[in-house]
Amino acid sequence: xxxxxxxxxxxxxxxxxxxxxxxxxxxxxxxxxxxxxxxxxxxxxxxxxxxxxxxxxxxxxxxxxxxxxxxxxxxxxxxxxxxxxxxxxxxxxxxxxxxxxxxxxxxxxxxxxxxxxxxxxxxxxxxxxxxxxxxxxxxxxxxxxxxxxxxxxxxxxxxxxxxxxxxxxxxxxxxxxxxxxxxxxxxxxxxxxxxxxxxxxxxxxxxxxxxxxxxxxxxxxxxxxxxxxxxxxxxxxxxxxxxxxxxxxxxxxxxxxxxxxxxxxxxxxxxxxxxxxxxxxxxxxxxxxxxxxxxxxxxxxxxxxxxxxxxxxxxxxxxxxxxxxxxxxxxxxxxxxxxxxxxxxxxxxxxxxxxxxxxxxxxxxxxxxxxxxxxxxxxxxxxxxxxxxxxxxxxxxxxxxxxxxxxxxxxxxxxxxxxxxxxxxxxxxxxxxxxxxxx
Numbered sequence: 001x002x003x004x005x006x007x008x009x010x011x012x013x014x015x016x017x018x019x020x021x022x023x024x025x026x027x028x029x030x031x032x033x034x035x036x037x038x039x040x041x042x043x044x045x046x047x048x049x050x051x052x053x054x055x056x057x058x059x060x061x062x063x064x065x066x067x068x069x070x071x072x073x074x075x076x077x078x079x080x081x082x083x084x085x086x087x088x089x090x091x092x093x094x095x096x097x098x099x100x101x102x103x104x105x106x107x108x109x110x111x112x113x114x115x116x117x118x119x120x121x122x123x124x125x126x127x128x129x130x131x132x133x134x135x136x137x138x139x140x141x142x143x144x145x146x147x148x149x150x151x152x153x154x155x156x157x158x159x160x161x162x163x164x165x166x167x168x169x170x171x172x173x174x175x176x177x178x179x180x181x182x183x184x185x186x187x188x189x190x191x192x193x194x195x196x197x198x199x200x201x202x203x204x205x206x207x208x209x210x211x212x213x214x215x216x217x218x219x220x221x222x223x224x225x226x227x228x229x230x231x232x233x234x235x236x237x238x239x240x241x242x243x244x245x246x247x248x249x250x251x252x253x254x255x256x257x258x259x260x261x262x263x264x265x266x267x268x269x270x271x272x273x274x275x276x277x278x279x280x281x282x283x284x285x286x287x288x289x290x291x292x293x294x295x296x297x298x299x300x301x302x303x304x305x306x307x308x309x310x311x312x313x314x315x316x317x318x319x320x321x322x323x324x325x326x327x328x329x330x331x332x333x334x335x336x337x338x339x340x341x342x343x344x345x346x347x348x349x350x351x352x353x354x355x356x357x358x359x360x361x362x363x364x365x366x367x368x369x370x371x372x373x374x375x376x377x378x379x380x381x382x383x384x385x386x387x388x389x390x391x392x393x394x395x396x397x398x399x400x401x402x403x404x405x406x407x408x409x410x411x412x413x414x415x416x417x418x419x420x421x422x423x424x425x426x427x428x429x430x431x432x433x434x435x436x437x438x439x
Contacts, residue, residue: 014144020394021136032388038425041388043188044416046320046346049313050260051305058300062293069296076292078284080107080267084295087302088253088267092239103241104272106279107295109286112224112254112266113138115279118286119180119220120145122278126179129167131159132402133349133395133409135188135222147179151397156340158194159183161201163401168209180218181206185237186225189395189411190349191341193229196238207246218275219249227258230314230321231343247271255298257345258306258313263294317346317415324348324414327423331430337408346415351392355436357410358393366432376435387425387432 062069085105108115116138125146132151139149152164168175185194206219226237240249250270255263283289321342328339341348357363367387369377378384392409396402414422
């Protein structure tokens, strides 16, 4: 007799089906060949940017100073290491110190992702206003938890304020259902940098909506990639602490991109109050903040090595971005309608003129080597190199304004793979363009 299925919550039932990105990456990873296939889809940092020797030195320094880094191999607490909180506060100076209302810092249970998940649990389920293209991983989670996504198209300066006003107007009386605003300041997937003018306009809009609804509506600014703004021509982002007298803005940061994702250090800075207290309790429920030894190691690193590390990382990504952009222009230029990225983070977001990129498309099947043509796919068991990317239809909201153009877009990560491998992948993408257009 077959066992009866376990009863699941709504979230559990929806989670039985992997998200599109989960499904695609899982199936590909099952037989991914490191020596042959090229992964431009995964958002991993480049291994060469991880400062192994300095991290080892930082660990040794922490273990040699038990009085300063107390019980570093024990559990820790739900707010995070006081040493790390102080180090991050110095990193955010001077804006945080001058903030009114005062801002506090907490450390999440599992990187920035853990804090985002906690936010979804402690705020009331309702409407979330975000950008389009959107951070598809988090938005998929929000929808499984019962939130409704309203996605506002961006341009090369970030979320478009006139379209935000239009979306809010279209909601009518349903504006009362808005739970929070969520914006990635260097957008994932497009790497579009939210301009300071747009940042100020967004905060003003959130203040206006809060007054209309007669309750605070939080604005969550996800700054995961802000420390990787490697184009010196880009103005430094203005911190929310300087722009937010109403105390509605909360900034999420991470050390994953500049140190190492495996440390799982994410932090949130924002006004003290019920919201932060609820997030701290959620962190406690999840098993305290990130491992204390990782936090203390990170604190020592920030205090002693950060400036040189950031310079090295950003120099490397700046050089790599320039090389990859030159290859994109040379190989794909005539096929592209637009190419965004290259100033921050490690993504380029490509829009093709007339070529669809989804999993159903000839373009995708060429790169996945699933065309059924042996000359393209290669002999069975020894197929030709494959290329993984994130199709644009995963990145735009299915109920939003960018569905049609999303079918012709893709996100390309130049972070993980070395430059020669990315260049090889672009040659293959050029071949996929020819295949899709029947050349």
